[in-house]
Amino acid sequence: MRTILHIAFAEFRRWMRSSRIIILAVMLVFVHTQIITTLQDCAARMGEPVGILEGFIALGNSGVIVLVVPALFLVLMADFPQKAGIDFFYQVRTSKRKWILGQILFAVEASVFLVVFLLAASVVMLLGCGSWMTGFSHAVTHYSAVFPERTGDYILQLLPENLYQQMTLGTAVRHTILLMLLYFLLLALVLLVSALCNQKYAGLLADAALIILGTVSTSAEVSWMWLFPMAHSISWVHYEKYLSRQVFPMTGSYLYFIVICGALAAVCMLAARKYQAGRT
Numbered sequence: 001m002r003t004i005l006h007i008a009f010a011e012f013r014r015w016m017r018s019s020r021i022i023i024l025a026v027m028l029v030f031v032h033t034q035i036i037t038t039l040q041d042c043a044a045r046m047g048e049p050v051g052i053l054e055g056f057i058a059l060g061n062s063g064v065i066v067l068v069v070p071a072l073f074l075v076l077m078a079d080f081p082q083k084a085g086i087d088f089f090y091q092v093r094t095s096k097r098k099w100i101l102g103q104i105l106f107a108v109e110a111s112v113f114l115v116v117f118l119l120a121a122s123v124v125m126l127l128g129c130g131s132w133m134t135g136f137s138h139a140v141t142h143y144s145a146v147f148p149e150r151t152g153d154y155i156l157q158l159l160p161e162n163l164y165q166q167m168t169l170g171t172a173v174r175h176t177i178l179l180m181l182l183y184f185l186l187l188a189l190v191l192l193v194s195a196l197c198n199q200k201y202a203g204l205l206a207d208a209a210l211i212i213l214g215t216v217s218t219s220a221e222v223s224w225m226w227l228f229p230m231a232h233s234i235s236w237v238h239y240e241k242y243l244s245r246q247v248f249p250m251t252g253s254y255l256y257f258i259v260i261c262g263a264l265a266a267v268c269m270l271a272a273r274k275y276q277a278g279r280t
Contacts, residue, residue: 003098003102004098004101004102004105005102005105006102007098007099007102007103007105007106008102008103008105008106008109009109011081011082011102011103011106012106012109012110012113014082015076015106015110020075020076020078020079021076023072023075023076024076024117026072027069027072027118028121028125030068031055031059031065031118031121031122031125032125034062034065035055035058035059035062035065035122035158036055036122036125036126038058038154038155038158039054039055039058039126039129039130039155039158040126040128040129041155042139042140042143042155043129043130043139044129045143045146045147046138046139046142046143046146048137048138048139049129049130049131049137049139050126050129050130050137050139050140051130051131051132051133051135051136051137051140051169052123052126052127052130052131052132052133053123053133053169053173054126054130054136054137054140054159054169055122055123055125055126055130056118056119056122056123056173056176057159057163057169057172057173057176058158058159059118059122059176060176060177060179060180060233060234060235061158061159061160061163061172061176061234061235061236062157062158066215066218066230066233066234067211067212067215069118069180070183070184070187070211070230071208071211073111073114073184073187074187074204074207074208074211076110076114077107077110077187077188077191078191078204080103080106080107080110080188080191080192080195081103081191081192081195096272096273097269097272100192100196100268100269100271100272103192103268104189104192104265104268107185107188107189107192108185110184110188111181111184111185111188112181114184115177115180115181115184118180119177133169134169134170135168135169136159136164136169136172140155140159140164141164143155143156144156144161160236160241161241162236162237162239162240162241163235163236163239165241166236166239166240167235167239172235175235175250176235178254179232179233179234179235179253179254179257180233182229182233182254182257182258182261183229183230183232183233183257185257185261186229186257186260186261186264187207187210187211187229189261189264189265189268190203190206190207190210190264191203191204191207192264192268193264193267193268193271194206196268196271196272197271210228210229210230211230213228214228214229214230214231215230217230217231218230218231218234218237221237225237226248226256229256229257229260231248232248232253232256232257233253235250238250238253
């Protein structure tokens with residue numbers, strides 16, 4: 001177990017020192033432009049603060065953002081697992097299964113880090129116009145009632161009625177964290193499986209296809225959108241707008257992610273027998 005932890009944390013430290021981490025700055029600019037400024041405008045129009053957690057909820061539930069954030073995660077993880085000199089050293093000095101378990105643990109660490117980073121960043125950027133609340137803010141929930149002529153405003157797409165009318169703020173935050181984490185982990189495991197099968201670029205293409213097809217199908221709200229992880233990662237898609245009825249059970253989405261991630265992890269372990277460390 002100590003070896004697995006050492007490999008995972010070594011990979012995480014190297015990942016944090018890589019040049020790709022600059023993408024996080026690009027992500028912050030995008031989040032501020034697409035979400036924070038919209039919520040600030042909402043607070044100014046309504047004359048009251050928004051909740052500081054509503055930025056993160058919007059980040060995980062907006063139709064535009066759910067395409068960009070997974071895509072940026074894919075760019076961050078594009079060279080996963082790495083094949084530098086130190087990687088060959090690990091693979092020669094320890095068993096293949098331990099090395100693969102270390103890579104899986106690193107994928108979990110990277111997914112958790114990005115979710116926590118987005119949560120913390122969105123909270124910090126909303127401190128000027130937001131406050132701590134235990135429920136959705138009046139500014140968000142009554143925006144359409146105060147401004148009925150502004151039904152096309154972007155704020156109504158960031159935090160749709162399906163969200164705040166069907167669940168509490170705490171429930172929305174919890175679902176957003178867990179589903180986003182599982183989505184990232186699924187994308188990372190696809191990359192690991194393809195690398196172990198010596199088809200690394202196939203994994204990148206597969207992840208890109210999952211993200212694009214999931215975004216298109218979810219935007220069109222077609223029935224086959226539930227084949228892709230995108231729809232399962234968005235909380236409000238599971239509910240009707242006004243009726244207290246689920247379109248798709250939330251437990252089904254968690255089961256979807258757990259089963260697929262578990263299957264991908266099992267495939268990784270099976271691929272350990274034929275994986276050759278130096279092969280490209």
